[in-house]
Amino acid sequence: MKKTTFDLRTIRMSLEGWYYSFVLMFIGGAAILRRANLLLILAAMLTAPLLFNWRFVMSSMRNLVLKRRTPRLAVAGEAFRIDLTLGNMASMDSWHVQVDETLVTEQGKQSTSVAVIVDRVPFKNQTTRSYECVLWKRGHYRLRPSRISTSYPIGLVRASAKIDNGESLYVAPPQGTLSSVWADWSEPDEVDEPRGLGNKGIQDGLFYGIREFRQGDSRRAIHWRTSARLGKLAVKQFEKQTDRELNIVIDLHGTPEKSNGAELALSFAATLMEQVCMAGHCEVNLLAVGDLQRRHQGQAGPSLRESVGITLAEIQADRHENLDHRIADFLEYGKHGSPLLVISTRPSIHRDAIPLESPKHLPYYVLPMDEMDLPCCWINVTDPNFRELFIPPETLAEVRS
């Protein structure tokens, strides 16, 4: 939490305040020039609220702290929530505090802003308000430093302070709908790949977290220290590990201006990754090649989803070469025999790639590589048949629905 530092320069007279002051000066001037006691009283009585407003906003802004909770990754076209928690460390309530938030693109050329009003922040307490955002396009955005201000009670004087809480926000590509053929794509072929994962006991997975004790849980899993702290039994939870591995390559070939397929490819990749990460139980190796090249490796889950999402948010199409070498390098780290999926904006890079008859009706090929031929599933998003595999989000309305 960042505490506001009060600065006189942040006191501003509002437009209404200027009108009010003008009328006040008029009355005061008339009172003195025309020697009228009653006008003098009127002027004094109208000056008091102005001064009170000034004093009140100064006191209200002191010792205010703001905490913003922002998701690191959002999805284009989908609403996400940003929570603002205002804490008041002073000994009096703060009223009608306005928090101005601005979201800008990385280049800072376009922006959208919102004003959040917190009607009351009790003293020695905090209040949380949220606002929702929908961003049309994927990309890297920045939340500018928040500006908190108040002009309560009468709106003539406004005190504001800048909170140094600027942060990044990544917006992943919008998600479409995968066709049914993808439902069990990530499941290994029973003929080629035996299920490798058995129940090896609770200690075999990675530590995931602690949850409440449920009937049937092993007593070995009880975390006694936490149980004592919480006053109830808590057990350790582990993730199951798997030997299964998926290799995915995203190939964005083209230029940012002339590559309609890139957005489609990214949308498809994001949708696929969402499904994989939701299902879990496998290790994913992902290589994204475009204007930048990034490699992700890890257990399918929220963490991987986030890191891949960030890459998908940032990457742009590019005319890169030597994809086969990059794939070869990429596969060196993977397990032998794991399936490879290439999502590309172009047909297979090898003209002599041999199509395979796949039981799952996916476009499988054998790519002749330097050392050996590599079987892979090559998805060309510019292929008209791609629509049978993936229904993209045509409009934002569809995206939202």
Place this chain on the structure above:
Amino acid sequence: MIRGERVIQLNMALLIMAGALLLSIAQKDYTVFLITTLTVTFTLTVIDWMRLISFPPLVANVLAFVVTFFAFSQFLGGNAGTKLNAVANLLTYLQLVLLLQRKNPRLYWQVMMLSLLQVVVAAALNLEFSAGMVFLAYITLVVVGTIHLKIFRDNFRMVEAEKQNEERLNRSVTEPALPSDEIGVATFRVSRLGFRNERKIAWQGFLLCLCSLFFAFAVFYSIPRFDAAWFGPSVNPSQQTGFTTEIRFDDDAFLRESNQPVFRASFLNAERRPLELAVEPYFRGLILLDYQFREGSWKWENSRNQATRRRNQGARNLPFPDSENGQLIHQVIRLEPDAKVRLHENSQDHLLFAVYPIFQNATTPEDVVYHRQAELIFRDFDVTKQSENGPYKYETLTPLYRNLGQLPATPYRPRWKDAEHIARQLMQEKNRLTGKTFPRFFTDWNPIRLKGIQIAKQLGDSASRRQICNRFVNYLKTPEFSYTRDLASIERNSDLDPIVDFLINHKTGHCEYFATALALLLRSQDIPCRLVSGFRGGDYNPLGGFYDVREKHAHVWVEAYLEPQDCDEDMLSTGQASRYGSWLRLDPTPGGSEQEQESPGLLDQAFDAVGFAQKIWDDYVMGLDHESRKFNGFDPTDQSAATWGTLNRVQQALQRLYGGLRTIPWWVWLVILTVIVFGILYVLYCRARKRLQTRGSTTTTGTVWNEMVQTSLSTFRQFRSRFSKNAGHAGRTVDFYEEFLTLMKARGLQRLPHQTQLEFARASTDSLLRSYPDDQQNISEAVSMITTFFYAQRFGPGLDASRLSKARQGLVQLKEIIG
């Protein structure tokens, strides 16, 4: 409708009406207030609430143009007052035109600014005390209105932003191509925002008003004053009192019987404490000498008044008192602006009223001038220092007769110093004041002369002039004569002199008839006399110790000249007569000083209080000047006097209070104590019963008493723990948790014997969340914090002051949520 809109609508409606009322009071014409009230009611109901119609901005602009044109036509060609009134009316009409439109914060703000300017004009037109209360109410409405407007403006902006966002979202649905200049929509939903804390906002508004009042008080009284009070420009069309410089007896002549104040008079002793005179004071204005038929009617006039045109010849300062004048009292008179009777059309000088004889002292203003020939005092505008527009305040001295009131007679003061001139003057006076210079004296007034002889004969030949005067007065006060102001119902003979007709035939009239009849009776007996017009009595205000003299107190009486041989020793010793004679005051009007004195009722006391407040307003607000502030110890230019004067007054007040309290007998204290104790018990009982009713429990006497005792003990424990040194580690009971349990109990949630505190917290949180889904986070956090802190307090390591304070705040927050 946006939340809070109705509040601001009502607030603004009241504000506009209060502003119009202020203006109407200043203008003394309530047409504007009536029009405003009707329009505001119409717009509030039809446009704002029912939303049946509203004027589009174009129509409103045209209307605004029309009213501006109308006001401009009023503005042209008028005097300063008319111009200011035209501006004020224009401001009112513009407000009303704005009200005819659909409202938004900007429009409300414009209305408020116009209203403020309107009040400025009203203040320039000069506000009376009756407007003072409205003025305070207006300021309160302005302050509360600005708070409401601020909240409404925020809400309005939020709602508008939300609408725009909705539109953008809808547009993105219908138009698949994304707007190039937009990256998305950020929305803050305002459903939670609004007047959730109305009571607190109202309290803040009240505090703000109070602060404004104190601030205005401090500023107003700390600005140095070196001269007269600031009454502002005089632009109000003055409504002159009915007091005239002559008395006519034609059909058009009538007496005003209004309550319009003319002046306020205070009689102060040497310590400047107010006195109430035992008899009604007679405030002399003009002296009328000649009764004659001129310009088609019988009338009294004083040709000497013409001499005031050459005031420098006859004018001089008031005389200083001498040792013969006995005990003197101060008479302080504040003449209303509307009550300034000009002596001539071409002169600003105006007549002043006072109880005679009159002397000056150090505080008598220089501009109070005594005109020897006309025997009146007036205000000389060439040397005046007071504001010409406001009321005029002057102070003189007058003798106090036997601690009762004013002297029954005033000494004759010749204008000349040498004996020859004095003798000649006396002769002229006698001839003139016995009416012998009037050519038709013996023909027209023969019936009066015969009547006078008839009445005087009853006293015998040896009767003194004074006895004859009193006999005539008593004759006119017999039941034979009756008093009325309604002369239209009397059958009168227009062929006769009106006084002959009055005295011989109908015998009904008002003070002018009675006084004239007496004067003519006296003159018929060769007793010189003159008519005096002025004011008699007034409404005495015991709270403020002053007389409120109104238009209805206008009066006419007679002064008869007593020669030196008619004046006794007593008259000479008490300053009623000089060695040249005396003017004996004679009031023949029935129901004069012997007016029935009823004990004041509640209503009278209320009027007295209002009158006193009016005096405070006039003296220390509207009419605050160097003198009045010095008198009250508020003079910043004289720090020592101010400080010590104020401190002395406070000390004296405290001493008086202490002395007063000591005189109260012990049994009165016992009664007061008993009443207080029973009062407290009754309040506690009612509150306990209400609590039980809220919970749905039975409210028998026993349960209510039990609840009362429990609550009191709990409060006591809280109080004790709050001030305990070991508040953070207090005993085994944790007061905030006890309070939390009580709060939960009131909601029907009670910790069961087998439940741990943690389990109870979970259960109560679940239950509360079902009732208050919006405050999920706050409830969970508060309950969790209270329970955690309870454990820390109960089983160690204890809570420091800040954490204890946090726990209490959590409790307060919980109370606020679940109410």
